[in-house]
Amino acid sequence: MKLDSRLEYGLYAALLAIAVAFPFLASNEYQVYVMALAFIWAIAAMGLNIIVGYTGQLNLAHAGFMAIGAYTVGLLTVDYGVPFWIAFLLAGPLAALLGFLGGLLSLRLKTHFFSIFTLCVGYIIYLLIEKWDTLTHGTVGVIGIPAPSPIGPFTFDNTRSVYFLVLAFLVLAIFVKRRIVRSLVGRSFVAIRNSDELAEALGINLMRTKVLAFTLSTFYAGLAGGLFAGFVRFLGPDLAREYHTFDMVAFVLVGGIGTLMGPVLGAIALTWITQSLQFLETYRMIVFGPLLILLVMFWPNGIIGTYTRWQARRRESGGAASAAKRKSKELHDEARANV
């Protein structure tokens, strides 16, 4: 166990080192931009993973809540002159508040009924943003969102500096999520995913626990949205569209559903695969689709899930093998003593 956690921290440190070095190794600014955007989607996908991966409720309104966070920052800074960081601090909580209310309503439904309902909730959020143009600028979108204002000596006026800001939030998001999913709270989520009938028989309050997971996931979505607004600095209603949710579902599936780092790896991997298939233009889906199908067929637990299962089996059989070895040594010693 000790060696495992040392290995785990080593892996985290290596990943962090690569992430920190990336802007200095990248051949152009565009690559840094793409990576930072992948990190933002990773934060949102981590939120989606809390409700979909850990709690087992396929929420399809996730992009809508990300848009709520993004528009909180966009509209407050552009139309109401609110300083960036104050607007940013409101993005997560506002998305979470609406997520709490939406969760109370939608979580009365189960399985695919819940998914269809949330698909509609997401679409309603999109329509509200698109049609309520006196508040949201409608299809014109929100233009001229200010860059994050400087914090002390740190300024965020170029891509590289915002990259590091986004990376800092990604690290924080991973850290907090790790604590949550490994705690008894996270175990309650997983119990519901396995079987809500069994979870309830174990004394877990289903509604309260699911609403908590939903609220948490929308907080992550809002936070990612706020970062998106400060990074891209332009917003359109399409951000709330369902295809962004499906992208995030793909990130979660590829990386490993219900794993800590899965959505992060999934977001980064798929972003770069999409980028590298860019030359195929619209035909890239012909490559991309079968690739995704193969992955879900042969690695249904995603990259991380497949790895952790393999590791757990190896550890268990290793333990059994060393026990057998001890046993045979004992027998051997006993036999010698008898002689």
Add this chain to the structure above:
Amino acid sequence: MSEIIIETRALTKRFGGLNAVKDVDARIERGKITAIIGPNGAGKTTFFNLVSGTFPLTSGELRFEGEKVDGKRPDEMARLGIARTFQTTSLFDGATVMDNLIVGHRLRTRSGLFDAIFQTARLREDERICRDKAEEALDFVGLRHIANRLAADVTQEERKRIAFALALATDPKVLLLDEPAGGVNPEETAGLADLIRKMAASGLTICLIEHKMDMVMGLADHIIVLDHGVKIADGSPGEIRSNPLVIEAYLGAGHDAAA
């Protein structure tokens, strides 16, 4: 005089026009093994679902330790001390047996999201208690040696024992076991029966649904027979064995005439 821990009076559940359970009076004694038997569709599992709070009663009364408990949710019933197992146990196959069991004692802990994010002393204490409980339960059912095995890799019989361990980890007073020996071979069935006896001997009240008559007759102190949602008999294994109504329910009317 023995003490009654669960008592139902005229317990009734109607689904549309169907009486799944009708006017059942049942008394379950503390510390004893009570079996619910009956042909398929007799309402046994529905009876469990009513006692554990999964379904609301259509009418009648349900008392636990003398208190009226009808209308409570399953999680509230679990907190009162009624644990149950299901015909099939869904475990998280990607985690170890131990990891699957830790959540079993969650209902007796109070740490929440704040404790999780800030890793408070309360959370650490709660997690230690849950882990200890899980280990204790795993020891009790005799599966300590597979604590670190993936749940995907356990046998059907081990899965049944894990289901018992999960229920035990909730610190129950009553255990409702739905077909505890379903799908395991005769040798393993005997082992599970021993385990059920051991649970009763440790002071737990056991109520089980089972189709394997040998097991029921050898295990139960008291048997309640349901047929078409109605209680047709109630008594010791010996009394049930010779009850003509029970024989008729199992073998069909006209059996005597044919014989």
